[in-house]
């Protein structure tokens with residue numbers, strides 16, 4: 001089989017820029033060079049695009065950005081006439097590098113939220129993961145909640161507001177939230193964010209106000225949820241039309257909740273399988289697959305849940321269309337447990353991308 005020209009994209013203008021670099025580093029360690037000509041495109045936090053030809057080890061930190069010898073200004077053109085990467089040379093000329101398929105290793109805004117996916121659609125290049133619609137709907141927690149509730153999938157009680165309304169009439173907004181959610185603690189989140197950035201747990205009205213002010217720094221749409229006491233569990237789903245759901249993993253946050261520090265700095269516990277009954281696991285797998293289909297996900301997604309203490313009720317928390325992908329991340333670990341090793345998983349994701357593209361061409 002001919003080698004595929006694979007564009008691996010990382011970084012991005014996102015609060016999850018660093019996490020993306022770490023995911024990308026792990027992916028590069030495991031991609032089979034016999035199968036792919038790997039072309040690396042890095043995007044800085046400011047949103048500048050570069051073709052990177054240096055040592056991939058430099059991607060795990062920001063060292064790649066300082067490696068000026070090995071980076072060139074470049075981007076993916078939305079025009080279909082030259083598919084792939086356009087490199088801007090020093091002498092004002094440009095060159096072109098073909099891409100057969102793209103692996104966008106982005107988390108959060110400007111990468112996991114449908115924006116990049118829109119560019120790849122225009123360029124007509126196959127890409128790993130969810131399409132424009134499912135990426136943006138899953139990225140937006142308010143949309144996810146509304147759509148899944150409509151589909152009969154259980155969620156924590158929620159309310160939402162626009163920061164414009166809050167700035168205009170704080171009291172009416174706070175009254176509405178207290179009426180809808182009815183008790184503290186509550187969770188306040190920017191609708192479109194990730195890695196727990198801008199997420200707060202609040203115990204009273206003053207904290208609620210402060211949390212809304214924090215959340216609106218990240219998104220003008222703000223979600224407020226009742227606090228669910230219980231276990232946090234996750235299910236990895238893979239596939240386009242026919243999906244596979246993994247066994248269930250559990251996270252035990254080192255902090256009061258799974259905030260940024262608990263995710264990336266402290267030693268939060270990760271258990272595979274989760275400490276739940278077989279019956280609850282089966283139920284979660286079914287709901288995960290249903291939610292994946294309802295949201296129109298393709299390729300992969302990690303579906304996160306709470307299992308409520310006492311009632312054992314299963315409540316969906318959120319869907320991540322590009323879950324953490326480091327070698328110790330939950331998604332690849334769950335897949336490994338059902339017999340799909342990391343390298344094999346990468347090949348499958350790339351094959352699913354090509355398959356979906358061919359279907360849409362018909």
Ligand SMILES: Nc1ncnc2c1ncn2[C@@H]1O[C@H](COP(=O)(O)OP(=O)(O)O)[C@@H](O)[C@H]1O
Nearest residue numbers: 156187193194195196197225226227228257258
């Ligand atoms: N309704 C809730 N009840 C209890 N804990 C919550 C709730 N919502 C969020 N959390 C906690 O906050 C963390 C981050 O929230 P989440 O919605 O998953 O946002 P992110 O996309 O940033 O991961 C969760 O992993 C969980 O620990």
Ligand SMILES: [Mg+2]
Nearest residue numbers: 195196304318
């Ligand atoms: Mg989460």
